[in-house]
Amino acid sequence: MLNPQRSFVRPLLAWHEANGRHQLPWRDPDRSAFEILVAEILLQRTTAASVAGAYLPVIARYPSPEAVVAAHPEAIERRIAPLGLAKRAEFICRSAERLLARHSGDVPHRYEDLLGLHGVGAYTARSVLIHAFDEDIAAVDTNVRRLISRFFDVPPDSRALARLADALAPSQRGSEFQHAMLDFAADVCTASTPKCETCRLMEHCQSSGHAD
Ligand code: SF4
Missing domain, CATH: 1.10.340.30 (Hypothetical protein; domain 2)
Known part of the structure; x- marks a missing residue:
């Protein structure tokens, strides 16, 4: 069974530590x-x-x-x-x-x-x-919606996606997690050319290789 913290949140935070737009x-x-x-x-x-x-x-x-x-x-x-x-x-x-x-x-x-x-x-x-x-919630924009929808295979405009996004936000690291989702969606899980071959989330992603 998929453990969202292990399969999604932690690798995303690790990616962000090395590649995030910390200078903004x-x-x-x-x-x-x-x-x-x-x-x-x-x-x-x-x-x-x-x-x-x-x-x-x-x-x-x-x-x-x-x-x-x-x-x-x-x-x-x-x-x-x-x-x-x-x-x-x-x-x-x-x-x-x-x-x-x-x-x-x-x-x-x-x-x-x-x-x-x-x-x-x-x-x-x-x-x-x-x-x-420091609220442990998520803010879902187009990019975050795309990333979560692809990874978990949930409909992009569903209430389930918004609830899932909130549930994913890790305690004490909500801000970092939000930045990680924004940066990752902009740099890796892009709208037109997602970089699935080199993606850190590929192993458990429900849309790997066939994201639309
Ligand atoms: S494997 Fe592809 S579709 Fe899945 S999160 Fe990574 S870039 Fe996005």
Whole structure:
């Protein structure tokens, strides 16, 4: 019988230790919850490579909700203009206002409170809980869905997949596991050309060699 921790989680974490994108600036373990929230908003529908160049200047200038609210929205918009998604400036400004008005300037721990922030949906809220508050859950985007669906042969849009993803998240290492799934899906278990021949998960993968 397949042991998911032994066949999937541990090899994935081992792969990530050697090959993960540890240098991405929002993955610095010393990042504040607010800095993580800003990163997650900027990363929505945008590649990590695009956000990497814009993130540090934004965080250096606006490290807190107070700094965001004190700034002109146009100034923030100009800083993230290279991402081509000016809407993010509005999300960041309105979220900062709400943090100050409802949460004493702190990023809330509760999922429902995070969903109340402007521009924060289920995936972003889960990512913040994982990376800022060490919650042992998973955030399922297109890449994570593809990887889990292929490995365990579960339908990609099923509730079972979301439940399985949460159950896989290892205690105390939820953030690392999330990063591992994202990086592995982007580098190895890719959408069009999965590298099954050299994949560390191949032995137990239910789709090895015939992933679509
Ligand atoms: S064996 Fe292929 S389909 Fe399975 S996880 Fe690895 S790359 Fe993905």
